[in-house]
Amino acid sequence: MPQPRGSRTPGVKDAPTPGVEENFRPRGGDFDLDVPDFLTIIDESHVTVPQIGGMYAGDQSRKETLVEHGFRLPSAKDNRPLRAEEFEKRVGQVIYTSATPADHERKVSQQIVEQIIRPTGLVDPEIEVKPVTAAKVNQASQVNKAKSLQLAANSYPGQVQDFIAESVKEIKKGGRVIATTLTKKMAEDLSVYLKDQKIKSEYVHSDIKTIDRIKILTEFRRGKFDILVGVNLLREGLDLPEVTLIGILDADKEGFLRSEVSLIQTIGRAARNVAGRVILYADNITGSMKRAIDETNRRRAIQVVYNKKHKITPKTIIKKIHDITEELDSLHDKAVRSELDFDAKLFAKNPAKLIKLKERQMSAAVKELDFETAAILRDEIKILKARPVGAKGDFTGKN
Numbered sequence: 001m002p003q004p005r006g007s008r009t010p011g012v013k014d015a016p017t018p019g020v021e022e023n024f025r026p027r028g029g030d031f032d033l034d035v036p037d038f039l040t041i042i043d044e045s046h047v048t049v050p051q052i053g054g055m056y057a058g059d060q061s062r063k064e065t066l067v068e069h070g071f072r073l074p075s076a077k078d079n080r081p082l083r084a085e086e087f088e089k090r091v092g093q094v095i096y097t098s099a100t101p102a103d104h105e106r107k108v109s110q111q112i113v114e115q116i117i118r119p120t121g122l123v124d125p126e127i128e129v130k131p132v133t134a135a136k137v138n139q140a141s142q143v144n145k146a147k148s149l150q151l152a153a154n155s156y157p158g159q160v161q162d163f164i165a166e167s168v169k170e171i172k173k174g175g176r177v178i179a180t181t182l183t184k185k186m187a188e189d190l191s192v193y194l195k196d197q198k199i200k201s202e203y204v205h206s207d208i209k210t211i212d213r214i215k216i217l218t219e220f221r222r223g224k225f226d227i228l229v230g231v232n233l234l235r236e237g238l239d240l241p242e243v244t245l246i247g248i249l250d251a252d253k254e255g256f257l258r259s260e261v262s263l264i265q266t267i268g269r270a271a272r273n274v275a276g277r278v279i280l281y282a283d284n285i286t287g288s289m290k291r292a293i294d295e296t297n298r299r300r301a302i303q304v305v306y307n308k309k310h311k312i313t314p315k316t317i318i319k320k321i322h323d324i325t326e327e328l329d330s331l332h333d334k335a336v337r338s339e340l341d342f343d344a345k346l347f348a349k350n351p352a353k354l355i356k357l358k359e360r361q362m363s364a365a366v367k368e369l370d371f372e373t374a375a376i377l378r379d380e381i382k383i384l385k386a387r388p389v390g391a392k393g394d395f396t397g398k399n
Contacts, residue, residue: 036091036092038092039094039095042095042097043097043098046098046102056080056081056082059080060077060080099264099268100260116299117303118303120317121312121313122273122316123299124271124296124300124303125267125271125300127293127296128277129251129280129281130280130281130282132158132249132252132283133159159247159249159250159281160190162279163279163281164197166245166247166279167199167247170244173244175244176221176242176244177226177244178240178243178245178269179229179230179246179249180230180247180249180257181230182249182250182257182258184206187204187205187231191203194227194229200225202216202220202228203228203229204228204230205231205232221240222321233269239317239319241273241319244275244276244277246267247278247279248278248279248281250281251280251281252283252289254288258288258289260288260291260292263289264295266278272317280293358380359377361377362377362381
């Protein structure tokens with residue numbers, strides 16, 4: 001959505017900012033700050049734009065406390081991020097891209113362009129709404145099976161049982177399933193409960209380290225487990241074409257995780273598979289739910305008509321499973337071998353001295369929190385200590 005040029009008061013110019021003049025197109029020997037000589041594209045603008053404004057607010061809040069208690073001089077507040085309005089003045093023409101643009105982007109945009117038709121012909125998923133408190137059959141007798149069952153049943157009176165029944169159908173057909181909960185504890189309890197029911201599952205949330213989240217998502221795509229449980233799975237940038245069902249638990253609990261934007265974004269995770277569908281578990285239809293459902297159905301209707309008109313048969317996205325952890329391990333091994341090849345002559349002369357040097361370097365790297373370098377040095381030391389003195393050939397074992 002391009003932002004209009006000259007969105008400020010006509011004829012009013014700001015004083016040129018030092019170090020910024022080179023970014024603007026000269027006109028008659030002068031610089032016009034209304035016409036920056038570049039285009040800015042802001043992806044996922046519904047998240048990025050608020051973050052731009054939040055940087056200034058967060059910076060000032062932190063520094064005001066430091067200045068107030070004498071840990072910083074008042075001038076420290078001058079070294080700051082741009083305010084949102086200052087940023088907009090300096091970037092000029094902007095294209096916002098988002099599946100769920102916020103009010104700000106819509107307000108400042110001169111033109112809105114929708115991309116509803118997908119090259120694969122895939123359509124937005126079907127949405128079904130089911131009650132949270134239904135299907136309590138035999139719940140009391142099942143609570144005694146395991147402590148995790150009681151925890152899950154307390155959090156999800158009936159929706160969890162229906163979700164499991166629907167999930168089993170998808171798993172039998174070879175699909176994967178996602179469940180979104182409201183809290184980390186709920187995600188963990190539900191995952192444990194699913195395992196008690198002999199269903200392979202894992203959970204992800206903000207407490208899981210980034211590299212571990214990547215491993216979990218890769219294993220999910222490969223089919224090592226069938227149900228992924230999470231809180232705000234949007235942060236993963238999920239692109240999981242194997243997913244055929246998404247269950248949004250407690251969908252009628254208004255808030256950030258169940259807002260119109262979050263619901264639309266979560267529903268969109270099921271649009272990578274031709275069989276994708278979504279179940280919203282709710283006892284009431286909230287305003288956010290209605291808007292999300294209406295928007296999804298509007299897009300779906302357009303896509304279905306287009307496919308029928310052009311005789312397009314939707315196809316599930318085929319995406320190679322790329323494990324970034326394997327790539328990182330490969331790069332790590334290459335770094336270790338490279339260093340060892342460089343140190344071969346030093347090791348031949350004085351092995352003990354080289355090992356002590358490496359140990360000092362590793363300790364120094366740890367103190368500087370450079371754990372990547374420390375890990376490389378650690379593995380070098382292991383190989384050096386295991387190598388017999390006077391052994392021939394390089395450190396790979398080749399002659």
